[in-house]
Amino acid sequence: xxxxxxxxxxxxxxxxxxxxxxxxxxxxxxxxxxxxxxxxxxxxxxxxxxxxxxxxxxxxxxxxxxxxxxxxxxxxxxxxxxxxxxxxxxxxxxxxxxxxxxxxxxxxxxxxxxxxxxxxxxxxxxxxxxxxxxxxxxxxxxxxxxxxxxxxxxxxxxxxxxxxxxxxxxxxxxxxxxxxxxxxxxxxxxxxxxxxxxxxxxxxxxxxxxxxxxxxxxxxxxxxxxxxxxxxxxxxxxxxxxxxxxxxxxxxxxxxxxxxxxxxxxxxxxx
Amino acid sequence: xxxxxxxxxxxxxxxxxxxxxxxxxxxxxxxxxxxxxxxxxxxxxxxxxxxxxxxxxxxxxxxxxxxxxxxxxxxxxxxxxxxxxxxxxxxxxx
Numbered sequence: 493x494x495x496x497x498x499x500x501x502x503x504x505x506x507x508x509x510x511x512x513x514x515x516x517x518x519x520x521x522x523x524x525x526x527x528x529x530x531x532x533x534x535x536x537x538x539x540x541x542x543x544x545x546x547x548x549x550x551x552x553x554x555x556x557x558x559x560x561x562x563x564x565x566x567x568x569x570x571x572x573x574x575x576x577x578x579x580x581x582x583x584x585x586x587x588x589x590x591x592x593x594x595x596x597x598x599x600x601x602x603x604x605x606x607x608x609x610x611x612x613x614x615x616x617x618x619x620x621x622x623x624x625x626x627x628x629x630x631x632x633x634x635x636x637x638x639x640x641x642x643x644x645x646x647x648x649x650x651x652x653x654x655x656x657x658x659x660x661x662x663x664x665x666x667x668x669x670x671x672x673x674x675x676x677x678x679x680x681x682x683x684x685x686x687x688x689x690x691x692x693x694x695x696x697x698x699x700x701x702x703x704x705x706x707x708x709x710x711x712x713x714x715x716x717x718x719x720x721x722x723x724x725x726x727x728x729x730x731x732x733x734x735x736x737x738x739x740x741x742x743x744x745x746x747x748x749x750x751x752x753x754x755x756x757x758x759x760x761x762x763x
Numbered sequence: 764x765x766x767x768x769x770x771x772x773x774x775x776x777x778x779x780x781x782x783x784x785x786x787x788x789x790x791x792x793x794x795x796x797x798x799x800x801x802x803x804x805x806x807x808x809x810x811x812x813x814x815x816x817x818x819x820x821x822x823x824x825x826x827x828x829x830x831x832x833x834x835x836x837x838x839x840x841x842x843x844x845x846x847x848x849x850x851x852x853x854x855x856x857x
Contacts, residue, residue, distance in 0.1 A: 707781050707782075707783075708780050708781050709780045709781040709782065709783035709796075712780055712785070713783075713796050716785075716794055716796075725791045725792075726787045726788065726791050726792050726793060726794050727776050727787045727791060729794070730778055730785055730787060730794055731778070734778055734780060734785075737780075
């Protein structure tokens with residue numbers, strides 16, 4: 493089965509795994525995905541006796557996923573890589589991002605900092621989520637673009653997050669991950685907004701949440717480590733990210749409880 | 764301490780962000796960050812400077828810091844910049 497994704501030049505092939513389409517469409521609300529396509533596929537997902545595997549520019553098919561949702565999770569990585577290859581001038585950040593008054597607050601990805609969980613809590617508090625894992629940045633004005641991908645939480649869910657993931661909010665899930673339907677809480681595909689804040693997250697086991705201003709250089713360093721730039725030159729990446737960081741208010745947020753983090757963020761960046 | 768004179772290599776792009784500096788590798792793929800000490804060294808190397816003279820300058824700018832630590836840090840920065848191709852040996856001053 494060939495699928496054409498809007499924004500991706502070549503089709504993607506599902507070989508013996510057409511049922512994956514249901515999960516793919518569920519985690520990419522608003523994406524135009526049509527059956528058919530012309531030319532050689534840029535990516536092939538196959539069902540084998542061992543599980544689901546993927547062939548692409550970046551995946552040699554050696555990794556196999558037993559669960560279809562885990563296969564889709566991993567497929568999204570290559571999908572977004574292909575998306576920036578096929579859309580010149582796009583920079584991609586590994587980050588979460590939410591829309592507040594005046595623009596976006598971006599949380600560059602840091603290991604085990606809870607940015608996806610925080611994104612769900614922010615949505616519950618009325619903010620619109622742009623991204624929980626990757627966000628494209630367009631060339632003309634360095635605005636962030638909503639990729640319209642459901643947030644993905646690691647299981648088991650933290651106790652304070654459980655009540656937020658109602659039956660209606662539960663999207664596709666595996667033993668390891670739970671996608672969350674945010675409904676109107678997820679910004680639609682392609683919506684654009686300027687980046688006005690950048691916040692490096694640090695999660696601790698206990699303690700009161702606190703925010704402190706950070707230097708532009710520290711945030712830039714962190715963000716440079718989290719970018720995916722396709723064919724773009726390092727100088728262009730550096731200049732674009734420097735512009736973004738220059739235009740943003742930069743903070744570090746240390747927290748244990750997600751709700752406290754939400755409250756701190758709302759004081760600084762109301763919505 | 765090394766008295767050899769070094770200077771910035773031709774064609775190296777850099778950007779100053781606050782007190783730090785970011786350098787772009789000659790392959791235009793890699794990015795390097797210089798902290799406050801590294802950035803200070805990079806600024807000096809717009810003109811020929813040796814590791815010894817650089818350390819001496821920084822020691823007088825930061826008299827409260829440990830002298831031998833400054834020497835070691837500066838030597839480390841010079842070594843890293845040279846191996847990265849960001850600086851090269853300068854002809855002796857006339």
